Amino acid sequence: MTKSENIITPKSFLERGVAEVIVKKEFQKLLENTKQAPLRLKMGFDPSAPDLHLGHAVGLRKLRQLQDMGHKVIVIVGDWTAQIGDPSGKSATRPMLTKEQVESNAKTYLSQFFKIVNKDQTEVRLQSDWFGKFTLADVIKLTSKFTVAQFLARDDFAKRFRENQPIAITELLYPLLQAYDSIEINSDIEFGGTDQKFNLLVGRELQGIMGYRQQQCLLVPILPGTDGVKKMSKSLNNHIALSETPTEMFTKIMRIPDFAKEHKDTNREIHNDSIYIDGQKSMIILYLELLTDTPQKDLMEINQAIKSHSVNPIEIKKLLAKKIITEIHDKNQAIIAEKNFQNIVQHRVIPDDIKIYNLSNLPNIKSISLQKFLVEIKLANSSSEAKRLITQNAVKLNEATLDSSFKPSTIKSGNIIRVGRKLIMKFR
Amino acid sequence: MTKSENIITPKSFLERGVAEVIVKKEFQKLLENTKQAPLRLKMGFDPSAPDLHLGHAVGLRKLRQLQDMGHKVIVIVGDWTAQIGDPSGKSATRPMLTKEQVESNAKTYLSQFFKIVNKDQTEVRLQSDWFGKFTLADVIKLTSKFTVAQFLARDDFAKRFRENQPIAITELLYPLLQAYDSIEINSDIEFGGTDQKFNLLVGRELQGIMGYRQQQCLLVPILPGTDGVKKMSKSLNNHIALSETPTEMFTKIMRIPDFAKEHKDTNREIHNDSIYIDGQKSMIILYLELLTDTPQKDLMEINQAIKSHSVNPIEIKKLLAKKIITEIHDKNQAIIAEKNFQNIVQHRVIPDDIKIYNLSNLPNIKSISLQKFLVEIKLANSSSEAKRLITQNAVKLNEATLDSSFKPSTIKSGNIIRVGRKLIMKFR
Numbered sequence: 001m002t003k004s005e006n007i008i009t010p011k012s013f014l015e016r017g018v019a020e021v022i023v024k025k026e027f028q029k030l031l032e033n034t035k036q037a038p039l040r041l042k043m044g045f046d047p048s049a050p051d052l053h054l055g056h057a058v059g060l061r062k063l064r065q066l067q068d069m070g071h072k073v074i075v076i077v078g079d080w081t082a083q084i085g086d087p088s089g090k091s092a093t094r095p096m097l098t099k100e101q102v103e104s105n106a107k108t109y110l111s112q113f114f115k116i117v118n119k120d121q122t123e124v125r126l127q128s129d130w131f132g133k134f135t136l137a138d139v140i141k142l143t144s145k146f147t148v149a150q151f152l153a154r155d156d157f158a159k160r161f162r163e164n165q166p167i168a169i170t171e172l173l174y175p176l177l178q179a180y181d182s183i184e185i186n187s188d189i190e191f192g193g194t195d196q197k198f199n200l201l202v203g204r205e206l207q208g209i210m211g212y213r214q215q216q217c218l219l220v221p222i223l224p225g226t227d228g229v230k231k232m233s234k235s236l237n238n239h240i241a242l243s244e245t246p247t248e249m250f251t252k253i254m255r256i257p258d259f260a261k262e263h264k265d266t267n268r269e270i271h272n273d274s275i276y277i278d279g280q281k282s283m284i285i286l287y288l289e290l291l292t293d294t295p296q297k298d299l300m301e302i303n304q305a306i307k308s309h310s311v312n313p314i315e316i317k318k319l320l321a322k323k324i325i326t327e328i329h330d331k332n333q334a335i336i337a338e339k340n341f342q343n344i345v346q347h348r349v350i351p352d353d354i355k356i357y358n359l360s361n362l363p364n365i366k367s368i369s370l371q372k373f374l375v376e377i378k379l380a381n382s383s384s385e386a387k388r389l390i391t392q393n394a395v396k397l398n399e400a401t402l403d404s405s406f407k408p409s410t411i412k413s414g415n416i417i418r419v420g421r422k423l424i425m426k427f428r
Numbered sequence: 429m430t431k432s433e434n435i436i437t438p439k440s441f442l443e444r445g446v447a448e449v450i451v452k453k454e455f456q457k458l459l460e461n462t463k464q465a466p467l468r469l470k471m472g473f474d475p476s477a478p479d480l481h482l483g484h485a486v487g488l489r490k491l492r493q494l495q496d497m498g499h500k501v502i503v504i505v506g507d508w509t510a511q512i513g514d515p516s517g518k519s520a521t522r523p524m525l526t527k528e529q530v531e532s533n534a535k536t537y538l539s540q541f542f543k544i545v546n547k548d549q550t551e552v553r554l555q556s557d558w559f560g561k562f563t564l565a566d567v568i569k570l571t572s573k574f575t576v577a578q579f580l581a582r583d584d585f586a587k588r589f590r591e592n593q594p595i596a597i598t599e600l601l602y603p604l605l606q607a608y609d610s611i612e613i614n615s616d617i618e619f620g621g622t623d624q625k626f627n628l629l630v631g632r633e634l635q636g637i638m639g640y641r642q643q644q645c646l647l648v649p650i651l652p653g654t655d656g657v658k659k660m661s662k663s664l665n666n667h668i669a670l671s672e673t674p675t676e677m678f679t680k681i682m683r684i685p686d687f688a689k690e691h692k693d694t695n696r697e698i699h700n701d702s703i704y705i706d707g708q709k710s711m712i713i714l715y716l717e718l719l720t721d722t723p724q725k726d727l728m729e730i731n732q733a734i735k736s737h738s739v740n741p742i743e744i745k746k747l748l749a750k751k752i753i754t755e756i757h758d759k760n761q762a763i764i765a766e767k768n769f770q771n772i773v774q775h776r777v778i779p780d781d782i783k784i785y786n787l788s789n790l791p792n793i794k795s796i797s798l799q800k801f802l803v804e805i806k807l808a809n810s811s812s813e814a815k816r817l818i819t820q821n822a823v824k825l826n827e828a829t830l831d832s833s834f835k836p837s838t839i840k841s842g843n844i845i846r847v848g849r850k851l852i853m854k855f856r
Contacts, residue, residue, distance in 0.1 A: 084568060136563075140601065169575065172576065
């Protein structure tokens, strides 16, 4: 992402891509004080899930805007909190990642992160720097500052407690450890999705109790996924990853629905009227608002144009896709992606930036079925999906349809596999 | 305490001075297995409260009985749990005791402890041996094994949570740390009052989860204090301390009421019928049951004798006092105590084992009033009590009545102060 062409002011910063700020007046004052040393912007990262998607980009763009005003991002690699896992009711603890896994995942994460955030104004810190030497006395001090009732008031805990679902005592430590990160890095502003509000507030409160200046909490809106229904998430497979090729990205953006079915994660206090058309939430304008710098007045014009049917939404989607790809890659890639999209969808041509799969990654290729093979190379999400695709004659190797008796071990370097119209991959 | 004259068998052990055993059948089997290596009997101790009284003696006597069967006591100096404090709703954490304070308090505690428990069959362990090097990873492992709901089900937590009284997250750690002690010392049986049931069970459960043989939990009855109403406790001043002189002990025992008003802490599953006379609980027989080896059939005879008025309860109290003092001190001291008691009460004579107060402990003696002086030397519990005693002409120095204008700085070494009939002290 290059520096925005629009000049962002402390006032306009808060009018766009922000769901809630705590405390708004303090936040504004902080931004307006130009004598202020660079503000320290806290951004946590779960190293067990290093893949970023457009849902994350919403917050990263806000970080970048503040960097453009001269402030500094502190990325916290949550190698300790990852061990507990943000409470989800599944399992209480996960094995600690090894040092190598953390390093490798941090590398993956940061390479995507820096597609949007300015590397030169970023500092990376590991939780193990402080939690590696945390003692029982430190834990006692930290846990003494908060009550069980305060934590059980948090929405997800309250729900699970009410429904008699187990909450491990460890899970109460999660918000505490995350809060303590704010002490260690002395953060001025912490960023998170609206679902992180409780955790961010614990950080703010802990700073107050321990005599530090309290951080501001900036909650960014949750982006609905490509289904227009639920929060964008890798596990729901409704995401567009930052690591996807421009063509994949273009194709996925073109397939988002025109309007969102309300998704329950949306929890904005600061609204943007331009995204509503006759009471419906326009996915296209929402994505333009949260993922591009399209000026506010242009959003209103697009709103009116869609409403009055004076423009085909497909044209706006193409504009959206090109803007996003230009920001994450560059303008040239965006143009190629658009051309590839047209070729694949309309003429079934192989795009230039096709995904490559190295067959040597699959040493057991001789023993597996086509069904299992499709899952292994990630062209199908499950064995049953693979089976269905084969039955529907949707799987083609060099444009020849494959049936379930096909032996994946006969695939040669240079062969091209296609599943339906959109998933396409070349072997090496 | 010397070895009991009555031979205690695994069966008779459980019939006396026991409120509840978890699990009774397993416990009996454990005791009956004579090929068993010495069992490890866990006994926790709070080093911030090193003063033992007869209420503690109930459990210590059971420990001693098991020692007499060949088993071993492990005293745990709770220098880490003391920091948290057993949840009481007052304050979440207390400052960590210094190493010197812990050592000094442990010395005080053990000197009283070994009046009942056999020193040669006792091992003393400090929590700091393991918690001093406890890491955040250890805390995460430990807290992951239990849920918030499990802990909030504990009576006192449940009550406080229901009544919106704050429970610090730290307080949930208390039972966990105490439970972990059982792992470190590999305990076979843990001892505690009925109010400790929850904590003991957490220890048992943790051992099971971590693949150890689960400890048995022996809950001893709570002894009512000298008021016959509430649990014996130093803070309620209804206690008889093990460190008191034989004469003080004798006097206090003689003043217990004949019958207890039911105190709510009693929570016995294993009852002893001999303590009930016409539905009332005899304090005298209860003390005989829990604090002496008086055979069960003698308890029944005493019960009948009191019921039929064929004996004066005062005689049974004297018997009780002598038995207790014989056990904690020796037979000769018991005889002297009885003689002193009679002299003080009947003839106002100074006993041989009078308490000594060193005037040099009170450097500000020149500036304080008689009222404040009585509180300082602990002959009055409060300033208002001191005032009342002075008004009632109950305070005498060398048998001369003192009024409120008396200057404590005129007291000389060798002077004897008396408050009412029972509190008496010599100055040095």
